[in-house]
Amino acid sequence: MKQLLSVHEGQVADPSPIGSYKPGDVVFLLKDLSGVELERGTEDREEAIQSGTHYSEMLPIEYRPSDDYIGLYRQTLLATAGKVAEAVAVVAEQIVAKRGAGVVLASLARAGTPIGVLIKRYLHTYHGLDVPHYSISIIRGKGIDENALKYMLRRHPEGNIQFVDGWTGKGAIRKVLIEACGSFHDRYGVRLSDDLAVLADPGCCSATFGTREDFLIPSACLNSTVSGLVSRTVLRGDLIGPEDYHGAKYYRELEEDDLSNEYVDTIEAQFEAVREAAREKAGRLLAETGDPVTWQGERDIRAIQRDYGIDDVNLVKPGVGETTRVLLRRVPWKILVDDAANPNLAPILLLAADRGVPVEEYPELTYSCCGIIRPLKGDSA
Template sequence: MNQLLSIYEGNLAQPSSIGSYKPEDVVFLLKDLSNVELERGTEDREEAIQSGTHYSEMLPIEYRPSDDYIQLYRETLLATANKVAEAVAVVSEQIVARRGKSVVLASLARAGTPIGVLIKRYLQTFHGLDVPHYSISIIRGKGIDENALKYMLRRHPDGNIQFVDGWTGKGAIRKVLIEACGSFYDRYGVRLNDDLAVLADPGCCSATYGTREDFLIPSACLNSTVSGLVSRTVLRDDLIGPDDYHGAKFYRELAEDDLSNEYVDTIEAQSEAVREAAKAKAEQLLSDGEDPVTWQGEQDIRAIQRDYGIADVNLVKPGVGETTRVLLRRVPWKILVDDKSNPNLAPILLLAADRGVPVEEYPELTYSCCGIIKPLKGESE
């Protein structure tokens, strides 16, 4: 009982008014660090990460895509909006079936945020549920923001927290979530469900998913301009106090380039058309008694690590979403693809050509593609 009471002790900051989404769509439980200089150039940041500086202590400079790339993003969004909407509906139907009406959405900033917005809207439209939705930080090697969890538990003591993200790679964040929920129980006596709901789970490491296909979720194409103008999350002792939430920057100066609300509106517009097919798929997944979490993707990554003599597995980033991130904000060495004619790969091939990164075919890859970060030394993100 004393453990449980400790959740309600101490002062927690009120949420910052950051992000370009509508206030009713999401509340960011993040400390506003907009006035702090945190960005470092790609090469400088990569060297720092691989020399031991934790990636959460600095930010990449926001990549400004070319007009051609923005055009490709828009074409991809139109081509996949129906598919993404169906995955949102499949996941939403599973969430309401498993978690009930008292669900509280906790999307993992920042890739999970637009997905959480879409799930919240779906549950409102088709189930009449006005569920709370928060965006919170989780960081590999440091864990989840426990102050954010405490805030949600205080505000919604009878709520059932459902963690949400965009997609899985090799499952690193899911493992952090599992460990974090275990630590939270040990510390406070509160058991949280470590299930991570994602739209695409090519790595086979989530039980609640829309599809196992490794297709491009268009929000992976861009950074803050499709995620509410919010940066990656930051955790540094000199910036984040014991009662603070993890930090992030709000890039207000990019407002003219912001596509965040257009993105969710475009996908939401397809919800009615896909609902019946999605309900049928969700019912099939719910009736499947077998545990769908096999971590198959991780096994494939170990094979790539062996074949290419890569000492640090963290330099291997599988899946369309993670490969896009490698090309946007890391120093890529090469890109592996299952088949260069795979239609899911158009944005990857354009970005690779733009940055002069070689692309190689790697047959029988579980994923559509895999990005390999250029090895320097030390640890990686």
């Protein structure tokens, strides 16, 4: 494996240190673009995306979190810390059972990064494993960062890579991962597992998950200030060369607002209380037969597209995590909910009210809710 990669490709450089996590928690395999102006306002960015500019060629403005958003985040964290910790533990137990002691964690930047940090800490505390953990870029429509994969394979030639993310929506990133792993095998002869370990998988598109319940993972409430002060990833030809990692910015100016370490420390403190229940649940999941990946949620999305006359499926963002992101950094049109009395929806309803976004009940959703981005063309707007 190592020889094949070395013969056919130039050496990939060691990564530059970025991110605000504690030393040893994670290595970001990203090119630091902190000095480049990449941000565009919400309306301007939305218009560019819907006009054909790829979302990875620019960044949303990284606003300093308001007191209201911080309050929402802290309220959500207090309410769900135990639930998140149990989901982390369930996933970690499955990972070590499936991948063994040689596992290498590859979290998908940036929502997957805090989850990877937590899994790494759990495996160290309860299995005595000091597993490598990297955060790498994967981009819908462009694929995974192959230079990052090569770096991990050279550093850990006997390692078993496990991809990690926070949650799934309609499964778009899982599909990109499946395609990327197939392409990587065709090009380099190295077969990687396209299994994507996530805390919440309401759409039934991952085989390794902590829960299928669609609840708000608190890190979805904030952006870089809960993800190591790292931006979304960037891939643009004038900035990223053939031997570069995908890019990202490190927002040092937000250090006073950084909650990244507090977040993972708060969740980690709940591990002991949930460990036994998590081990039992992981055991049940591992013993189940049949394919757990049914893509059930995808059928919901097609129905919503039909019922609301939406041409572009990428304007439909299912699940609590993705709906929160629509409300925080896109231009929302409306929010669909399975039941307005669903307790998981309290943060969504608060944000929707604050932004004046209408909420409609859409019974029998696979998800708790679904955010629809306002189409800027056609009659839907």
